Amino acid sequence: MRTYDLPTLRRSTVGFDRLLNLVNDATVDDDNYPPFDVERTGEHQYRISLALAGFAPQDIDITAEQSVLVVEGRMAGKEDGDYLHQGISVLPFRRVLNLSEHMQVKDATFDNGLLTIVLMREVPEAMKPRRITIVGSGNESQKTENTQAA
Structure with a gap:
């Protein structure tokens, strides 16, 4: 680490x-709840994993707007039991993550209490750098000669 x-x-x-x-x-x-990891899985690909033991997929909302990712969870219909010890926390939570520009949410899966969100950085073609060719006076005269010879 x-x-x-x-x-x-x-x-x-x-x-x-x-x-x-x-x-x-x-x-x-x-705020350490819920615990999460951010992992780089490729040059432009990332994975966010949140540990959500006790939650079900229908208890979780994921919202992406511009450069902010919000993950919210609220346990629906959980009855309070007569616990002798309650160590599994199922508190409602709201986790806000600031994303870099051009980051898109590609996938979200929930398996074995682990929510995984896949992100991909996709820069629009208009924003990507492009190579500009430089034309000098020597190149222009050579192009003119080739055109006249044809």
Whole structure:
């Protein structure tokens, strides 16, 4: 597992304050429920896994709007029993994840208490860098000669 010293990284960057603030906010442990992992599975593909023991797929809502992914869960119709010990937490939750630009949700599956969300970064063609050819005076005269010879 990698750990990053963000204050040291922050000193060597200019103009990336918003990005670093988002990363720093994501590392603050103010709400650990439900626990989740973010994993890079390819060059432009990511997987978010949330541990949701006790929940069913119909208890979970996933919403993606622009660059924000919201996962909410509320246990429906759970009766309070006479527990001697209750160690499995089934509290209602709301997890908000800030996504980078052009991130699209491709798939969501729920299996064995683990919610898996697959994300793909898809940059539109108009936003991708393109190569520009440079035409110099030497190239123009050569093209003109070839056209006249034909």
